[in-house]
Amino acid sequence: MNKKEVLEIRKQFSPKNCAITKICGCYVDYEKNKKMESKDAFLALPEEEAFKYFDIFKKTLSGSIGKNMLNMEFPLDAEMPGGTQEFLLKLRDSRLEDDMLLEEFYDKVIATYEYAENYYIILIHAAYDVPGRTSDDLEMDDASDEVYQHILMSICPVSLSKAGLSYNAEENCIQDRIRDWIVDKPDKGFLFPAFNDRSTDLHSVLYYTKKSEDLQPEMIDQLLGAKMPMSADTQKETFQMIIEDTLGEDGDYETVRNIHETLNDMIEEHKEEPDPLTLDKTDVKKIFEQSGVPNEKMENFEKNFEENAGEKATLLASNIAETRKFNIETPDVVIKVNPDRMDLVETRMIDGRQCLVIPVDDHIEVNGINVRTMKVKGVAGPKAGGSGEAVENAEDDIVPFDED
Template structure:
C-alpha cells in the first residue's frame, strides 16, 4: 500500500459516506495479566447509536494514522509449507476465512481465536479492549478524458476488509463534581474503566490494497509508537516477516556509506548526497502518470548517488561488500524517503560542546569546519545580517 491508498480509506471512516460500509463489529475485553476473554459482544455496526459510531470512527482513523515505515508497516505473511497451510491458527488463514465467512458466527469465532493469540503471546499491564470490524471499501474507477460524463459511483472497485484496533483502559481519576439537581459538591464515584480510544496501542488492516486489487499476502500493521513496532506481535500473532523501520533504514544507509567512504566527510559532499536523493523523490512526485511508488536505494543506486556527489574511488564491488557487511544482504533496497532528512524543516543537527545548531539539508553546503589560528571552528556562510538578542552581529576578521 502507498500513502495515498491509506489516506483514502482513512478519510472515509465517517458518517454518511457511501464508499465505506462497516457491517459487523466485535469487541473483546481482556483483563490485565489474563490470557482469557472476560467479555465479548458482536453486533451490526448500524445498530450502534451515532455517538458510539463516531467514537469508533475516531479510533479507526487513529489506527491508520502515521507514516509508512514509522507507525505503519506493510508486513508479508511468512510463506507456509503444504503441511503448515493446514494450521488453523495461522493469522492469514483466520483473516481470510473470516473475511469470506457467510455466517457471522463463523467470522466471530475466527476473530476470537485471533484475539486469544494476541493475549497469549503478549504481556499487557492494563485491561485491553480488542475491536474487530468487517466491511467493504469502494473506490471509484478513474475515468479517461475521452469518456462521456458518467456518475463517479457508476463503476467502483470493491474490497472487503477487516480492521483491528487494540486499546488499553484507564481507571477514572477521583474528582470533585457539582450536582445540579441536589445543588451540592460531591466526589466522583465512577469506577468503570475508560477505554482509551484516542491512543490505540496497535492494530492492523487486512488485506492490503495494491493497484486497486486486494493483496491477501500482506497485512498493514499499525504500531502504537513511532519506529517501535512490536516484533513479537508481528512474528507470533500475525505470522509475518521482519520489518525495517524508517529509523532502521537511515541507520543502515549511514553505516553503508561509512563502509564505502569512511566516517569522515566534508559538508559539501554530504549536502550533495542528500540533494541527489531528494531529487529522486521530487522527480517521482512530478510523475503524475506513474503509480505511486517511493524510490528505493539498492547497490546500484547507492553507487550512482555517491559518484554523482563527487565521492572518489567508488565502485560496485565496494558498495556490494558494504551491503553484505552491514545487512548480510546485497539485494536489500532502502526506502529513499527514509534516509534523507526532511527538506521542509531544520532537520540536520550539528552538535558541538559549545552549541547545537539546526539547519535545513539544502543549507548544509554553507557550513564548514575550518582551522583559524590553530583553533577548530564551525563557519557558517550567511547572506544576511546575523541577530543576537536584538543586536546586529558585527563582522570580524579572524584570519590574521
C-alpha cells in the same frame, strides 16, 4: 498499499460511505484476562458512538507509509493449510459471525501483544463496493469492479482518567471528578487483505504501529505470519553505518551534507507520487557518486551496503533522510540548521584549527534575546595600529571542532 489507496479506504469511515457490517470487541485487563466481549451490527450503534469508532479506524490507517504503516507479504508457508494467512482468511469470510474463530483470534492477540496495562481489541468486517474508474481517473459510481471484503483490527490502550475536580451542574457545586476508563488512540492494528492496485490482495497485509521503533515482532510472526521489513529507525541507522563505513575515518562534512541534500532533492521531486520513494543498492550508490564520494572510497561500497543492509535490501528515502532538521554536533555544541539552508555552514581552517563557520548577516538570538552581532575581543583594529585583517570574520559565528 500507497497513500492514495489508504486514503480511499479511510474515506469509508464516515456515515455517508460506511461499509462496515460487523464490529466485535474484547476488553483485556493488565493480567491478560478477558473482562468483556461484544459483537454488534455496526449500523445499530448510536451515532455518537459510531463517530468515535470512525476516529479510531482512521487513526489505524494514518501516518507514513514505511514508518507507521508497513506493507507486509505472506511467505508461502503462511498460505499453506493451517497457516496464519488461511486463518485470517477464514475469519474474514466468516464475516465475524463464528464465535470460535473470534475466541481463537483474541487468544492469539493476548498471547503475543506486549502491553502491561489494560487494552481494548476492536475487530471489524467491511464490504466496500469498489467503484470503477475512467482512464482519466474519475470514479464511476454505477460501475463497480469488485467488492473488497476486509477486516481491520485496532488495539487501543485503556487508561484511567486523571484525578481532579469537576463542576456538577445539577447540584451547582464543585466536586471530586469521577475517574473513568478511557479508550485511547490505537497502538497497533492491521488491514487484511491489503488493497493493492485498488483490488483485493490476499498475499499482503497492511500493519499499523503508533511508534515506528516498536513493531512487536512476536505478534507479527504469530498473529500475521508475514515478512517483517526493517523498521524506519533501523533503516536510518543502517544508512548511517553505510555512510560511515564507506567514507571511513576521514569522512568530511561537505560530503555528508551533499548526500543529505541529494536525498532531499530526490524526495522533493517525488513528493507528488503516490508510492513512496524506494532505494536499492544501485540507487544509493548513485547518490554517493553524485554527492562527491571519492572513487577510491566507492571501491568497497557494495560490500559495505550488503554487510549492513543485505544484498537485496531496499530503504525508503523518507526513513533515511532528514527533511525537517539537520544537526551538527561536537562534544560541547549542537547546531540545528534548516535543511533548506545547509549551505550556510562551511568548514574553514582558522589559526590552525578546523572550524565550522556560520554567516550571521541577520540578527542573532541568545536565550531568546536579540543581539546585533558578536564582539571580537583582543583584536587590534586599524586605529590601534593593526591592519584590521583579523576582524574579517567578526560577522561569522565560528565553532572550532576536532578532526574526530
